[in-house]
Amino acid sequence: MVVFYGSQTGTAEEFCGRLAKDAQRYGMSGMSADLEEYDMSELPRLVEIDNSLAVFCMATYGEGDPTDNAQDFYDWMQETNGELNRVNFAVFGLGNKTYEHFNAMGKYTDKRLEELGGRRIYDLGMGDDDGTLEEDFVSWKEPFWPAVCEHFRVEQYELVFPTDINMNKVYTGEMGRLKTGDRHLTHLELDISGSQIRYDSGDHVAVYPINDVSIVNRIGQILDADLDTVISLNNLEKESNKKHPFPCPTTYRTALTHYLSWPSTSPTPRTRTSCSNCCLSVSLCQGLYQSWVLDSQRNILAVLEDMPSLHPTIDHLCELLPRLQARYYSIASSGDICAVVVVEFQTSTGRSFKGVATNWLKNKLVVTDNGHKATVPMYVRKSQFQLPFKASNPVVMIGPGTGIAPFMGFLQERGWMKEQGKDVGETILYFGCRHRYQDFMYQQELVEFEKVGVLTQLNVAFSRDQEEKVYVQHLLKKNNEHLWKLIHTDNAHIYICGDARNMAQNAFYGTAEEVGGLTHTQAVAYIKKLMTKGCYSQDVWS
Numbered sequence: 001m002v003v004f005y006g007s008q009t010g011t012a013e014e015f016c017g018r019l020a021k022d023a024q025r026y027g028m029s030g031m032s033a034d035l036e037e038y039d040m041s042e043l044p045r046l047v048e049i050d051n052s053l054a055v056f057c058m059a060t061y062g063e064g065d066p067t068d069n070a071q072d073f074y075d076w077m078q079e080t081n082g083e084l085n086r087v088n089f090a091v092f093g094l095g096n097k098t099y100e101h102f103n104a105m106g107k108y109t110d111k112r113l114e115e116l117g118g119r120r121i122y123d124l125g126m127g128d129d130d131g132t133l134e135e136d137f138v139s140w141k142e143p144f145w146p147a148v149c150e151h152f153r154v155e156q157y158e159l160v161f162p163t164d165i166n167m168n169k170v171y172t173g174e175m176g177r178l179k180t181g182d183r184h185l186t187h188l189e190l191d192i193s194g195s196q197i198r199y200d201s202g203d204h205v206a207v208y209p210i211n212d213v214s215i216v217n218r219i220g221q222i223l224d225a226d227l228d229t230v231i232s233l234n235n236l237e238k239e240s241n242k243k244h245p246f247p248c249p250t251t252y253r254t255a256l257t258h259y260l261s262w263p264s265t266s267p268t269p270r271t272r273t274s275c276s277n278c279c280l281s282v283s284l285c286q287g288l289y290q291s292w293v294l295d296s297q298r299n300i301l302a303v304l305e306d307m308p309s310l311h312p313t314i315d316h317l318c319e320l321l322p323r324l325q326a327r328y329y330s331i332a333s334s335g336d337i338c339a340v341v342v343v344e345f346q347t348s349t350g351r352s353f354k355g356v357a358t359n360w361l362k363n364k365l366v367v368t369d370n371g372h373k374a375t376v377p378m379y380v381r382k383s384q385f386q387l388p389f390k391a392s393n394p395v396v397m398i399g400p401g402t403g404i405a406p407f408m409g410f411l412q413e414r415g416w417m418k419e420q421g422k423d424v425g426e427t428i429l430y431f432g433c434r435h436r437y438q439d440f441m442y443q444q445e446l447v448e449f450e451k452v453g454v455l456t457q458l459n460v461a462f463s464r465d466q467e468e469k470v471y472v473q474h475l476l477k478k479n480n481e482h483l484w485k486l487i488h489t490d491n492a493h494i495y496i497c498g499d500a501r502n503m504a505q506n507a508f509y510g511t512a513e514e515v516g517g518l519t520h521t522q523a524v525a526y527i528k529k530l531m532t533k534g535c536y537s538q539d540v541w542s
């Protein structure tokens with residue numbers, strides 16, 4: 001693949017470099033080339049090289065003019081009647097919507113190369129430098145690659161069925177060996193006594209999940225695959241330092257159970273385009289991707305079930321699916337480990353959506369391994385979300401929903417320090433849940449912490465217990481004066497956990513403006529400074 005650039009200030013040139021580099025990942029050779037340095041009248045001869053492809057990244061200037069280095073190529077395209085011999089090509093244009101002739105050069109190149117007899121293998125992409133150029137390029141290039149692979153029948157991995165295999169050498173195990181409706185919440189404790197694992201409150205625990213066995217079996221059924229076949233997927237790219245996508249040789253069953261992420265994943269654009277090229281109309285797939293796949297939360301199994309004409313081979317699927325990743329949970333203790341939220345709710349297609357790791361952990365509560373306590377492959381990830389060095393500094397913790405987790409650890413630690421006779425500063429919690437009698441997690445513990453004075457102020461917003469919705473930011477606003485004193489004069493540390501980043505941040509801007517008398521810009525700068533000083537920490541997710 002040769003990627004030609006028509007570039008003035010270097011953006012198109014940079015994009016070309018990236019595309020050429022990507023090519024290696026797909027088992028192709030790629031080079032980027034300055035249009036000025038080649039005799040483009042030779043372009044038709046590219047077909048003499050098997051499986052060749054010319055990509056053009058073309059910027060537009062002035063009145064829809066070419067860049068200086070693309071001038072000769074542009075003149076040639078205008079003048080030639082030459083036959084392009086079905087040279088494979090694709091074009092990405094760089095422009096700016098505020099100009100009248102938006103992307104004129106990209107459009108012209110794409111149209112003209114086809115008129116001259118070239119063979120377009122992927123649709124014209126157009127980037128807008130008025131704001132979204134990088135995004136435009138990335139979203140063009142993401143489905144571009146599967147289309148190229150499909151066109152040239154490039155396979156990244158070869159499938160091998162090893163013979164004479166010593167079954168002891170076949171990987172059969174887990175990693176350790178080498179918007180929603182109603183949710184169920186489970187507090188889960190992992191016993192680390194006797195292990196070398198150590199952690200501080202506020203750290204995260206990473207758990208390697210295992211995919212649901214019944215779903216693994218179902219996928220084998222749908223794809224007519226014998227899951228116990230021993231396979232090896234070998235990377236065809238000799239230079240790659242990753243020989244196999246997962247430990248090999250192994251069985252389809254092990255790969256699908258321990259190494260590939262699919263039961264809860266919607267097909268990525270790459271999987272989607274590749275599968276759709278096999279069996280579906282791309283336009284249907286692209287058009288409906290948002291509503292039919294993402295909004296309806298169809299995972300890959302659901303897509304295969306609901307679209308019987310889609311029948312990829314199992315090894316193709318193994319090649320395409322992303323690796324199963326460790327899942328991180330906030331540790332909700334300072335002695336044992338840890339609270340997690342088990343996500344289970346109904347999707348619009350009536351399927352029960354199960355978070356891979358959380359449900360696996362939940363099942364571990366009832367399933368034991370041969371009468372012994374169930375074990376879980378895990379490790380601890382250090383976090384910046386740590387209590388202040390000086391216990392006498394006040395802390396303000398804001399954690400709606402499951403954002404409460406790390407604060408349970410903080411409270412246990414502050415309680416312990418208090419018992420040791422240390423001078424422990426004010427400890428204030430803002431917690432938000434829906435109903436007092438349904439999801440007020442850790443109610444007993446929190447009330448107890450308040451009773452013994454570890455928690456000096458417990459503010460709970462029950463958003464749905466009354467007609468008018470109340471959230472943590474409303475409670476923060478009520479206590480404006482006190483909050484400002486804490487952060488401005490008492491060196492308080494603020495902690496925000498969960499999905500409350502924006503609302504909590506806005507509440508603090510409000511405090512700084514209303515009580516501190518700052519302008520909005522000054523308030524933003526003020527909070528930023530607190531962050532740099534390490535007095536304002538966030539552990540957020542959505």
Ligand SMILES: Cc1cc2nc3c(=O)[nH]c(=O)nc-3n(C[C@H](O)[C@H](O)[C@H](O)COP(=O)(O)O)c2cc1C
Pocket residue numbers: 006007008009010011012013059060061062063064065067094095096097099100101102103104129133
């Ligand atoms: C002086 C000037 C004129 C431009 N004229 C156009 C234009 O007519 N149409 C357009 O779509 N983009 C126009 N652009 C936007 C460029 O094509 C765009 O910024 C592109 O990313 C530049 O790529 P390069 O860094 O590879 O040269 C113009 C940019 C500049 C600085």
